[in-house]
Amino acid sequence: MTATEAEAETDSAVVGEETYADGTLVRDPDIEESLSQDEYDPKGTLALLLVYFLILALMWTYMYFVEFLGNGATVIG
Amino acid sequence: MHVHNYEKLWLGASLLLIVGFISTIVYGAAGAGITMVNDEGGQVNPQELGNTSGFDDPGVTKVGPNEYEVHVVGIQFAFQPSTMEVPANSTVTFYVTSRDVVHGFEIVGTNANTMVIPGEVSKITVEFDEPGEYGIVCHEYCGAGHHSMAAELTVTEPSNFTMQDDTQTQTGGNETTNATATPSGGESA
Amino acid sequence: MSTPGETAGETVDSAREMLPDNSFLIQYPHVSRVVRSLFLTAFVAFGIGAFMGVLQALHRTGVARLVDSADYYTLLTLHGVLLVIVFTIFFLAGVFAWANTRSLDRPPVSKRFTWFWVATMSVGTAMAGIAILAGLIPSTDISADVLFTFYAPLQAHPIFYIGLAVFIIGTWLAGIDWFRQYLAWRRENAGERIPLQSFMVLTTMLMWFIATMGVAVEVVVFLIPWSLGIMPAPNPLLTRTLFWFFGHPVVYFWLMPAYLLWYTVLPKIAGGRLFSDPLARVVFVLFLLLSTPVGIHHQYVDPGIAEGFKFIAMTNTMFLLLPSLLTAFTVVASIEHGARQRGGTGYFGWLKALPWRDPAFTGMALAGLMFAAGGFSGMINAGMNINYLVHNTIWVPGHFHLTVGTAVALTFMAASYWLVPRITGRKLYSRPIGLFQVVLWFIGMVFMSAAMHRGGLAGIPRRTAEPQYPQVTFETVAGSVSSLRLQLAFGGVLLFVSALLFLMNVGLTAMNNKPARNLDSALPPALSGPDQSPTVLDNLKLWALIAVVLVILAYSLPLYSIVQGAGLYPAGQEASPAVIAPLLEVIA
Structure with a gap:
């Protein structure tokens, strides 16, 4: 990393390129493409969140009906 | 949009x-x-608990064929009484209040759990199916000795349970005075 | 650190000249100084608060008891107040000062006014802090061992309450400063949509103005006069209710700045664009509307409040899940956009195309992941009758160490790695240490929080120095209580080490002689821009008005019935501890 940065500091071509404060995200124009609003469907996000939905529904059911209602005496009045 | x-x-x-x-x-x-704890318990004067019916003599009372009331007073840093006994398969109503600051009342291992606020009475009705020993802890910070504030509840087989009216009253009365003198007497009984 | 010789030709001062003219530090050197000063206070509070935290983790688990158990509560008060009041609010004030200025592209109206609120917040903090610390010195008779919630009739020294009031006033002045900045912008930009970051700052501050009314009335009307000996002890249920009027929305005051960073900075760091500007605005409007009329859900097991009021609070609380669930979609979709632009593919494979070596990205992403878990335990907390299971058990601190303790705190740490170079012009001292640090925080929190949640289900209470009672046996579903204690303590130690690494890394950055490079603060435009949303979203007066109406609807009847019950000043309430002589008696 240090070597890369040292090179970067001497390489004037890098200045102005879209790197971040510490060269965190050095963008590679070869693989990079620009996705517009119409071209992009967040299917990965939907997949992740549907998994989250299932976890929530199962955990809620377990917590309410097993942990809570199975927890001995309950306040009934 | x-x-x-x-x-x-x-x-x-x-x-x-x-x-x-x-x-x-x-x-x-x-x-x-x-049911949630609500406003049914009403209000009391924390300094007048000695003259308030029920709290003047904290402990277990039989109020029906299979119904019991337990009056509990939280003080820094103990519950009065510090031991309670009720029979299994009965309906038990706890009336809990505080003589000083905000306390908590949680029967560990059950869903009986309420805040204890001076001036307010928490009323919760619970049925214990199984005999057993339950710990009761104060779950709200109430001062430097908070961690020593706990009590015990014994749920007895109905056949082994005898309502010790007189002794219970006597014990409860003694504890009121004892605990005043030694506030750390969480385990005095 | 670099030696002076190595950087002779490239000190920060000369490097500043090399910074592009559009970098924040060059454009707004004064605001940068304000932000640096706020961050400094935040980080000092963070360090002390984290130290208190590890002491508690070791103490309550019985691993090492370095203080007397009676003093545990002084440390716990310090831990709570320093971390959730001082660290969070000073840091977010810095973020807001930066974000409002950056997005409106104009400085605050008056430098003097800005420094005035910084000073007001600092003075209030110092007063409250002194009152708490004095609790460790018995000879002073000053103490504030009342924890973060300061429930009466536990009583703190008057300077604790006065400091708190001064601090809150400071935050109000900060809000006024940001609104003046916005109005100045508005005069020159009639008809324009409010820039997104500024919109977020303004809606958050409107929410804060409404939320702090509860604590302001509690402290100024009841607690200060009472602690000075002028007025009798207030109704404890009333002051509790006023506290929670503020005590729930305050969590959104911590969270909304983290959301601001997730919505605006995180997509940029991930190489993507914000998925939807309109939904970001909808989310912040929903928070403004729903954050406050929910506080009674902290009082589900309070006596003196009818069940119907509790049910209404629960319904509001459940709908308050909506803005967070929407945020999950919008933010993850914005990150995914970055991953896909950088070659990511598949339903889950795109996750590999994210910049995981960047501590700012990884920290915020892990913070978001933990928030998903904290969201679940929050859903349990929001449920009315299931609250009997978890109320005031250590489950609750387990929950909020995931939310404020990770979603917010880890986001703030991660954002610091991105923001501190932008307000100092100095290069981040070490990215690898930063990366290690944020991952360590995550791991430490997994241990500590999981142990807390499981301990809570076993009935172990929170807020106690020694949760070991001769009369009580705690039974866990799986694993032993002693192993839970070890996991809690181990997690706490990891968190403390992580906090130290963070402070070291940021401290060395502040002293770093290497200049930061390419300090681009511009944010990429949203995929779905503000032009795709109705302008009514920007009608702040309308939303503020509806928010106030909702609060009145949710609170007027419960407050009325509480006062009807025991009155404003019920007979028989006595302050504890009673050793503090009321100030008036001292003067007389």
């Missing part, structure tokens, strides 16, 4: 979750009969 179809789908799923959660809670209240 532009919203992506996937996000509309997620919005629908989110609303489903929310409605599902609320429905579960309503089921617990209406179906399983779980």
Whole structure:
């Protein structure tokens, strides 16, 4: 990393390129493409969140009906 | 307003979750009969508990064929009484209040759990199915000795349970005075 | 650190000249100084608060008891107040000062006014802090061992309450400063949509103005006069209710700045664009509307409040899940956009195309992941009758160490790695240490929080120095209580080490002689821009008005019935500890 940065500091071509404060995200124009609003469907996000939905529904059911209602005496009045 | 179809789908799923959660809670209240602590307990003067019916003599009282009342007073840093005994398969109503600051009352291992606020009476009715030994802890910070504030509840087999009216009264009365002198007497009994 | 010789030709001062003219530090050197000063206070509070935290983790688990158990509560008060009041609010004030200025592209109206609120917040903090610390010195008779919630009739020294009031006033002045900045912008930009970051700052501050009314009335009307000996002890249920009027929305005051960073900075760091500007605005409006009329859900097991009021609070609380669930979609979709632009593919494979070596990205992403877990335990907390299971058990601190303790705190740490170079012009001291640090925080919190949640289900209470009672046996579903204690303590130690690494890394950055490079603060435009949303979203007056109406609807009847019950000043309430002589008696 240090070597890369040292090179970067001497390489004037890098200045102005879209790197971040510490060269965190050095963008590679070869693989990079620009996705517009119409071209992009967040299917990965939907997949992740549907998994989250299932976890929530199962955990809620377990917590309410097993942990809570199975927890001995309950306040009934 | 532009919203992506996937996000509309997620919005629908989110609303489903929310409605599902609320429905579960309503089921617990209406179906399983779980009641929240509410304002039924009324108000008391924390300095006048000695002259307040029930709290003047904290402890267990039999009020019906299979019904018991337990009056409990929280003080820094003990419960009065510090030991209680009720029979299994009975209906037990706890009346809990505080003589000084805000305390908590949790019968460990059960859903009997309430705040204890000076001036207010927490009234909770509980049925214990199984005999056993339960610990009671104060679960709200109440001062430097908070961690020593605990009590014991014994749920006895109905056949072994005898309502010791006189002794219970005597013990409760003694503890009131003892605990005043030694506030750390959480285990005095 | 670099030696002076190595950087002779490239000190920060000369490097500043090399910074592009559009970098924040060059354009707004004064605001940068304000932000640096706020961050400094935040980080000092963070360090002390984290130290108190590890002491508690070791103490309550019985691993090492370095203080007397009676003093545990002084440390716990310090831990709570320093971390959730001082660290969070000073840091978010810095973020807001930066974000409002950056997005409106104009400085605050008056430098003097800005420094005035910074000073007011600092003075209030110092007063409250002194009152708490004095609790460790018995000879002073000054103490504030009342924890973060300061429930009466536990009583703190008057300077604790006065300091708190002064601090809150400071935050109000900060809000006024940001609104003046916005109005100045508005005069020159009639008809324009409010820039997104500024919109977020303004809606958050409107929410805060409404929320702090509860604590302001509690402290100024009841607690200060009572602690000075002028007025009798207030109704404890009333002051509790006023506290929670503020005590729940305050969690959104911590969270909304983290959301601001997730919505605006995180997509940029991930190489993507914000998925939807309109939904980001909707989310912040929902928080403004729903954050406050929910506080009674902290009082589900309070006596003196009818069940119907509790049910209404629960319904509002459940709908308050909506903005967070929407945020999950919008933010993850914005990150995914970055991953796909950088070659990511598949339903889950795109996750590999994210910049995981960047501590700012990884920290915020892990913070978001933990928030998903904390969201679940929050859903349990929001449920009315299931609250019997978890109320005031250590489950609750387990929950909020995931939310404020990770979603917020880890986001703030991660954002510091991105923001501190932008307000100092100095290069981040070490990215690898930063990366290690944020991952360590995550791991430490997994241990500590999981142990807390499981301990809570076993009935172990929170807020106690020694949760070991001769009369009580705690039974866990799986694993032993002693192993839970070890996991809690181990997690706490990891968190403390992580906090130290963070402070070291940021401290060395502040002293770093290497200049930061390419300090681009511009944010990429949203995929779905503000032009795709109705302008009514920007009608702040309308939303503020509806928010106030909702609060009145949710609170007027419960407050009325509480006062009807025991009155404003019920007979028989006595302050504890009683050793503090009321100030008036001392003067007389």
